[in-house]
Amino acid sequence: MAASETANGSSLRHAFGNVLAFFILILIGVLAFSIRLFSVIKYESVIHEFDPYFNYRVTQYLTKNGIYDFWNWFDDRTWYPLGRVIGGTVYPGLTLTAGTIWWVLNSLNVPLTVETVCVFTAPIFSAFAAWATYLLTKEVKGSGAGLTAALLLAMVPSYISRSVAGSYDNEAVAIFA
Known part of the structure; x- marks a missing residue:
């Protein structure tokens, strides 16, 4: 009888520990997201610097013209006056990820602009990276x-x-991946 009571108490503690760890992990994700929103809260939602703005232009082109035109796009405004083949020379992970997020949200009738999705991609993926870090470290230690x-x-x-809101560059998604 005493052994079964001890086993029940141990399993209850284990279940409570899992629930507590889950809620702490949710709070860590919220912290990871919200700590990166300082510039959006203090100023406004804006894309920072040159590379993030270029990535935004590429994502905007992808969402307007589709994947086929994206792969074959020659941009005459990049590296002016020579231009640049975009589809074959950019890392497509960031662009395809944000474009897919925008497409899914618009399919669900969530009317966000491509710029808004691009601004918040890095903070969202920082929360995902924290959760992935938890899962990996939990298995090891x-x-x-x-x-x-x-x-x-x-x-x-x-x-x-590297993952502040508006810093729409490859590192934000790459660290998670």
């Missing part, structure tokens, strides 16, 4: 180490600088 690793990734300054 346990749940406590996984939560610690996820929290550290959510707050590390070098990753924040």
Whole structure:
């Protein structure tokens, strides 16, 4: 009788620990997302710097003209006056990811602009990266180490600088992948 009560208490503690870890992980994801929104809250939703703006133009072209025209696109405004073949020379992961997110949201009647999706892609993927870090570290060292690793990734300054809202560059999605 005492052994079954001990087993029930242990399984209850294990289940409560899993629920608690899940809620802490959700909070870490919210922290990872919200800590990167400073510029949007203080100023406005805007694409920062040159490469992110170029990536935004490429994503905008993809969403307007489709994947086939994207792969064959020669942009005469890039590397002026020579121009550049875009479809064969860019890393397509960021563009296809944001374009797919925009397409899915518009299919669900969520009317967001391509620019809004591009601005918030990096903070969203920083939360995903924190969750992926938790899952990987949990398998290697346990749940406590996984939560610690996820929290550290959510707050590390070098990753924040690469995944702040409006920094629509390849690193934001690549670190998650």
